[in-house]
Amino acid sequence: xxxxxxxxxxxxxxxxxxxxxxxxxxxxxxxxxxxxxxxxxxxxxxxxxxxxxxxxxxxxxxxxxxxxxxxxxxxxxxxxxxxxxxxxxxxxxxxxxxxxx
Numbered sequence: 001x002x003x004x005x006x007x008x009x010x011x012x013x014x015x016x017x018x019x020x021x022x023x024x025x026x027x028x029x030x031x032x033x034x035x036x037x038x039x040x041x042x043x044x045x046x047x048x049x050x051x052x053x054x055x056x057x058x059x060x061x062x063x064x065x066x067x068x069x070x071x072x073x074x075x076x077x078x079x080x081x082x083x084x085x086x087x088x089x090x091x092x093x094x095x096x097x098x099x100x101x
Contacts, residue, residue, distance in 0.1 A: 018049035026060055034064050042073050050080035 015021075021044035029037035041061070045051070055061070055074045064070045088094075 018044045018047035021047065022049050022051055029061055029063070037061070038064060038067075038069050038073065042069070042076075045073055045077045045080065048080070050077045050084065052077035052081045 021040050025037045025041035025044060028040060038061075052074065055070075055077055061070060
């Protein structure tokens with residue numbers, strides 16, 4: 001339980017970078033603390049770091065890939081990517097910036 005408290009406190013302790021939280025979740029997972037790693041990963045995605053492709057194709061979270069919590073995080077990342085792509089296209093992004101992808 002202490003590990004979960006750590007993960008809930010750390011991102012809000014002055015460090016406000018969702019990509020940094022994602023990287024921190026990798027280190028936490030590598031240390032074998034899966035539950036806190038998932039907490040921080042979820043916070044990262046919820047704060048806007050939509051790393052869907054990495055979560056689906058990478059083996060960074062192999063131990064937890066089959067858990068409901070991980071699958072929910074992956075789904076939230078997918079929704080963010082889909083929404084971002086839709087907004088990009090609606091705003092004329094391909095014409096202004098070139099094709100996405």
